[in-house]
Amino acid sequence: MKNANHSLLNKLVEIEVAGKGMPLRGKMIDLGQDIIVLRGASHFYYIPLVHVKLLRPASQEESAEAVPEIPYEPQSDPISYRKVLFSAKGMFSELYIAGTQSIHGYVTSVMNDYFTFYSPVYHTVIVSLSHLKYLSPYHPDVTPYTLPPEQFPLKPSPISLARTFDQQIRKLVGEFVVLDLGDHPNKTGILKQMEDGMVELANAAGQPVYIHFDHIKTVHVP
Known part of the structure; x- marks a missing residue:
């Protein structure tokens, strides 16, 4: 197309x-x-x-509101x-x-x-x-x-990055992590392992919780 x-x-x-x-x-x-x-x-x-x-x-019809300035320089490539x-x-x-x-x-x-x-x-x-x-x-x-720049400096990631999302999650085994920005209490805990496409967390009560890798949107270490 x-x-x-x-x-x-x-x-x-x-x-x-x-x-x-x-x-x-x-x-x-x-x-x-x-x-x-x-x-x-x-x-x-x-x-x-x-x-x-x-x-x-x-x-x-389009309203007469102010038109935003395009954020990137236009490129000839698709x-x-x-x-x-x-x-x-x-x-x-x-x-x-x-x-x-x-x-x-x-x-x-x-x-x-x-x-x-x-x-x-x-x-x-x-x-x-x-x-x-x-x-x-x-x-x-x-x-x-x-925030002025001195109060919010752009910081490089403290995490050593892997090439793929799968590998990156495996690198976080043993860490306290939050999945999907903590949209559910059981998505916060210690990352125990990832096996057969399932990520295992230990939740706040110490119980194992399993989440399919394909449904994980975000991960961060608080």
Whole structure:
């Protein structure tokens, strides 16, 4: 599929994203093999195609609200998910994972099938590439929670990074970890082992809890 031929390119659209209740609305300004770029009223949204449940023309005309400045320099090469992540390194951004799980900070490293994200709330978060629903960069002048740079320096990850998400989880065996930003009490505990695609945690009561690897969206060490 060639981007220039898509019937909704440069049109006002609504996109239903997996895990998000309300659709995203804006002009579809670019389309790559694995990502859609949406220009909303105040933000740009970079949405992996795998999480687009439905794309449709919007029923009303675009509003007269201020048009945001594009966060990245336009490139002649086709856009892709990985290129967007590399461009976002060091740029204050919002990540939407699922439900109410939206975090703010900076992409710091991009590996084979995951990336690391530094947040003032969670510090270093390891994010599976397959579970990010969208990335939305802020204007370059915006800083997290209006913190001055000296109060929120961009720190390199203290974790030694593996090439794959699977290997990275295995490197954390024995650590106290939080999975999926702690959206459930049983996703916080000591990482005991990973075997046959199942991750074993010891929860607060010391009981074993098993979570399938494919459903783990994020990991961080508090």
